[in-house]
Amino acid sequence: MFEPAHLRTFLAVAQTLSFTQAAHRLGLRQSTVSQQVRRLEGAAGRQLFVRDTHSVSLTEDGEAMLGFARTILEANERAASWFAGTRPRGRLRFGASEDFVLTRLPEVLESFRREHPEVELELTVDLSETLHEQLAAGRFDLVLVKRHPHQPHGRLVWRDRLVWIGGERLRLDAHRPLPLVAFPPPAVTRARALEVLERHGRPWRVACTSRSLNGLVAAARAGLGVMAHTHGMIPPGLVRIPARAGLPELGGIDVVLLYGTGPGRDDASRGSAEALARAILAAGDRLHTAAAPG
Template sequence: MTLPALSSQPGTLPLLDTDVLRTFVAIAESGSFTRAARQVFRTPSALSMQIKRLEETLGHPLFVREARQVRLTPEGEMLLSYGRRLLKLNEEAVSQFLAPSLEGTVRFGTPDDVGTRILPGVLTQFARTHPAVQVDVVVGRSTEIRRRMEEGELDLVLVTAGNQGQEAEHGEIVHTEPLVWACREGGVAPRRSPLPVSLANHGCAWRAMALTALDRAGISYRIAYTSEHCAGQEAAMLADLAVAPFPLSLVRAPLRKVDREASLPPLGDYQVVLIRREGIGAASEALAGHVVEVFRDMSH
């Protein structure tokens, strides 16, 4: 027996059922009724009936069923966005009453480029679910915040690492994306010789990846600018004074990815790694869960 997709009272709009929403999101994210059935502990036929009822009630098909997978229709993509938000709000509401009350302080370290992207979302969600926990944030280079964690000053840290970085062996990889060469749109820096490069200081994974790639390719370069923060690299690019290794997601106008005409070597992917200090408490583990969730949402 399957639960109704929606419930309603006469004269009112129907309400989406949380259980059916969870089923819908599981199918959308796994791309398969069979895989989703294992996640929600139901049979594929039961899931199919739930989705059919949901599609009938909403008046739109939500999935295109193909031989070995299913994919979302435009209406399904719209519902997926609402579904994730509704499930998250439901979790927050329930946690206010049922989750154990956490108190204390969590000391969290992050590089500036990573923190800028995730901290607003992480801190907002964490404050809603655990308002009694104080979060102290330290922003700095990966090597510095890792050292401070080893000395017991930080509980959780995010660090960046290349594909061959040893950091990944000590923590959980929460994000992977391409590192690319970037420059000013319409600029001439990529065509200069030796190539002017803007880099972070020693110890940065992006710096190591860029210099290794240039050396292997035999490209003549000069380090024109160095900075503690990626904002310094961006400033040099905006002024058309240098190119820089930059995450693809951060390359926005008036910056652009360097085209093939410059013959610069590929840089590969870099990773963001979450490292926990041994013996951290429940509050730190709860914040770690929020960090992982925010990166997972970014990847969808």
């Protein structure tokens, strides 16, 4: 009833909330993406998206289709791999920013290991910029990282925006430097926060620095200061700083998959990287909306 190609296109639009970005991710024309979504809506007999010239959002039926699409595509891929005899194997060096490891990414990795027991998965958790550098040095086959919007490289998983967050009882004094809770350089969120504050002439000071997201969350919960963080992954116990606080907008952020290109990569590692990438792309909406547990 539902064509796998149409379901993949639907997931890409649902995760990026953009027909243009979905077309870029899938390597299709935007008109083809629109046509495939219309055909899926025709097969379902329901409208899956509300779209106008400025925005795209899921309808209630579209939200329901997310779960069905993932289940159908995962089953289809397992069957195709089994009968084709092309199950991934070998070592897979995967790097991920800690933001994602504290969401539902472990569930995705657990499912991947269960489905592909012949793959030796090596996970490294670090800052996005550090992972970028190590990928360029040939130390990874695949990384899941944050990057500034509209950069040309990478396979877009989802697009989000950065917001200021802090403890529920935090009170900011507009006449004193803004206390920041931040990753150390070269963190993407730290760089964006400092650039925006400098551009708007807002004084600041670093109240806490930690390479651990748990450390930053603990400091923010204690009221030490504010964090720049992705809106879709605000940890429990922290809230978005209201607009009345007068903090400048931080803008958008992309989450992308990047593939390694080093000489150590072989057909096995490339096949394993592509299999994990498909699993992450299929689960992108769940990763995006899952808050870190602590």
